[in-house]
Amino acid sequence: MTGLEGPLALFLLLNLLxxxxxxxxxxxxxxxxLAALLFGxxxxxVLLLLxxxxxxxxxxxxxxxxxxxxxxxxxxxxxxxxxxxxGREEEKHERSD
Amino acid sequence: xxxxxxLLSAALLLVGATFYLAGTVGLLRFPDxxxxxxxxxxxxxxxxxxxxxxxxxQADSLMMACKLLLIWPLVLMASATVSYSIARRADEMGxxxxxxxxxxx
Amino acid sequence: xxxxVYTDLRHIRSVLWRSVLFTALWWVxxxxxxxxxxxxxxxxxxxxxxxxxxxxxxxxxxxSLGCAVFFSFFLIQSVKGGFQVAIMALRPRLKxxxxxxxxxxxxxxxxxxxxxxxxxxxxxxxxSVRIHGDQLRLHILNRHLxxxxxxxATEAAIAHIWKKTP
Numbered sequence: 001m002t003g004l005e006g007p008l009a010l011f012l013l014l015n016l017l018x019x020x021x022x023x024x025x026x027x028x029x030x031x032x033x034l035a036a037l038l039f040g041x042x043x044x045x046v047l048l049l050l051x052x053x054x055x056x057x058x059x060x061x062x063x064x065x066x067x068x069x070x071x072x073x074x075x076x077x078x079x080x081x082x083x084x085x086x087g088r089e090e091e092k093h094e095r096s097d
Numbered sequence: 098x099x100x101x102x103x104l105l106s107a108a109l110l111l112v113g114a115t116f117y118l119a120g121t122v123g124l125l126r127f128p129d130x131x132x133x134x135x136x137x138x139x140x141x142x143x144x145x146x147x148x149x150x151x152x153x154x155q156a157d158s159l160m161m162a163c164k165l166l167l168i169w170p171l172v173l174m175a176s177a178t179v180s181y182s183i184a185r186r187a188d189e190m191g192x193x194x195x196x197x198x199x200x201x202x
Numbered sequence: 203x204x205x206x207v208y209t210d211l212r213h214i215r216s217v218l219w220r221s222v223l224f225t226a227l228w229w230v231x232x233x234x235x236x237x238x239x240x241x242x243x244x245x246x247x248x249x250x251x252x253x254x255x256x257x258x259x260x261x262x263x264x265x266s267l268g269c270a271v272f273f274s275f276f277l278i279q280s281v282k283g284g285f286q287v288a289i290m291a292l293r294p295r296l297k298x299x300x301x302x303x304x305x306x307x308x309x310x311x312x313x314x315x316x317x318x319x320x321x322x323x324x325x326x327x328x329x330s331v332r333i334h335g336d337q338l339r340l341h342i343l344n345r346h347l348x349x350x351x352x353x354x355a356t357e358a359a360i361a362h363i364w365k366k367t368p
Contacts, residue, residue: 120287
């Protein structure tokens with residue numbers, strides 16, 4: 001507890017907001033997909049900072065578990081996403097051989 | 098809590114926040130989706146790394162610190178794979194990268 | 203006969219390693235408490251079964267030294283990458299020279315290439331776009347940097363991760 005956690009969580013939240021607005025504006029569909037990355041990363045940061053904010057012991061450690069699960073889900077989503085992409089790639093490769 | 102640890106933690110947290118800021122600025126300024134992916138996969142991830150480190154040094158138990166540090170590789174894995182999927186999709190959709198010679202504003 | 207014994211040895215070794223790993227993971231997740239071992243035991247056994255089903259032990263195994271080498275390489279490069287892109291973003295005048303390049307990969311197909319593509323996305327100046335055949339398409343933020351050198355160094359670090367067991 002350094003007293004910085006709360007304000008920094010808010011700061012990260014503002015960053016997330018600005019980035020989300022940018023991503024939503026596009027211009028391409030690919031730009032909008034950046035939102036998935038933003039939530040996985042900045043979202044975890046905000047949760048972790050909030051777990052340590054407030055200063056009353058015991059700290060809100062349940063939020064660390066929430067952040068861990070969010071990170072885990074983001075990783076699984078990413079792998080599933082990529083696996084489909086890799087699978088398609090190989091399929092295409094086989095067909096062209 | 099030890100003052101030295103508190104100062105170290107505060108410094109790490111501030112460095113992390115700076116990287117997040119750089120990532121957001123990059124996201125707003127960079128010209129195309131590929132360049133924007135660079136900022137999200139590098140600056141934001143390093144920012145999270147510093148935030149996690151800053152929280153881990155003030156954790157009340159070693160196990161809590163380990164648990165915090167466990168989160169970083171998971172997020173890295175997520176970023177790398179999702180960013181690959183996005184870049185690949187953008188390439189598939191025929192989105193051309195904006196190229197420059199290093200002097201453009 | 204000898205071959206069968208070797209296979210069994212390999213199996214026992216990976217089962218042991220994985221059990222240790224999952225137990226350690228459980229212990230970290232419960233923050234070192236000692237009161238939930240019943241649940242922990244079940245979780246460890248279930249994850250061990252799932253891992254053996256999804257990733258059966260093969261001739262190629264992880265080398266702990268190689269993993270450490272790769273990890274330190276990754277950490278240093280990743281800090282460098284973060285600094286580089288942060289400086290690029292915060293500079294008053296954006297000095298980018300982005301380009302998309304196809305470069306040849308020397309690593310064997312499979313796991314190693316997936317790790318390569320993902321690692322390069324997190325390293326300075328490079329972003330993996332796609333792998334087609336033996337070519338890796340990269341987006342590069344500044345084409346005046348020695349990209350080829352970086353690619354080869356990354357490949358070398360990744361090649362260390364695995365080793366062949368008898």
